[in-house]
Amino acid sequence: MPITTCIFDAYGTLFDVTSAARAAAEEPWPEQFAAHWQKIAAEWRTKQLEYTWLRAAAGQHSDFWQVTEDGLDWALEAMSLSVPGLRERLLQLYWELDAFPEVPEMLSALKSAGLSTAILSNGSPAMLEGAVSSAGISHMLDEVLSVEQVGVFKPHPSVYDLVEERFGCARGDVLFVSSNGWDVCAAAGYGFRTAWVNRAGAPVDRLWGQPDVMLDDLTQIPQVANEQVAQ
Incomplete structure (x- = not known):
């Protein structure tokens, strides 16, 4: 056929799902983010996918934007990053990958x-x-x-x-x-x-x-x- x-x-x-974090790393955010953006991007993506699988298995569906937000929150907390405005900027950039x-x-x-x-x-x-x-x-x-x-x-x-x-x-x-x-x-x-x-x-x-x-x-x-x- x-x-x-x-x-x-x-x-x-x-x-490219890493492009949001890469673009933000070129902006004037604290060095802790600029130095570790690749790890943050990787963990963000991993958690995003894990949450889709877990929600599908449990019958607890939410849209992909919710798991994208949740995955980012986990990644930022794992790096002890609490920078005013950074979360919002990364999510904004995700709409423009x-x-x-x-x-x-x-x-x-x-x-x-x-x-x-x-x-x-x-x-x-x-x-x-x-x-x-x-x-x-x-x-x-x-x-x-x-x-x-x-x-x-x-x-x-x-x-x-x-x-x-x-x-x-x-x-x-x-x-x-x-x-x-x-x-x-x-x-x-x-x-x-x-x-x-x-x-x-x-x-x-x-x-x-x-x-x-x-x-x-x-x-x-x-x-x-x-x-x-x-x-």
Whole structure:
């Protein structure tokens, strides 16, 4: 079956989740933040994801903005950072995350090849709208799908169901792309063809599915999609 639809995770895949803390580190905040922003960004992201999994497992859903705030609060407290205005500034910058540099050209190539493109994300609709608009890639996406439509975070199967419901395609017609190893493995187990953007060089997660392709960044996604189309 040929690939007809390319679906992308948003945070960490199209958008650099460390860019909010990195941008703030270039501003005149206390040295304790500037010296440790990378650790704060990493712990913020880790807690953000952990809270999605825990909420999904417990049936205690809240939107992604809530877990983003909660994860940041944990990370700042872990570093004993209580700086007036810093929390608010980091959250403001999260609405304007940088897209990875290869994103516009990659999406443009997919659209030129006649493929459908979309985001499927844990993000709330408002958060995703802000990120997509800030990156200037709205016109390169056919849809932005949020877990808020089903009220549970990835990797619940009902989230991946949203792709078939929107595009009317078979699972094997979809190339699902994520930087999150657990997300790719779950999507592969669901029946999507998958590409893992393994920017950190991490081991493959031991889960119920495995990625079809592993890449360093998004540059080769059009080539991967075209190879799948030709099969």
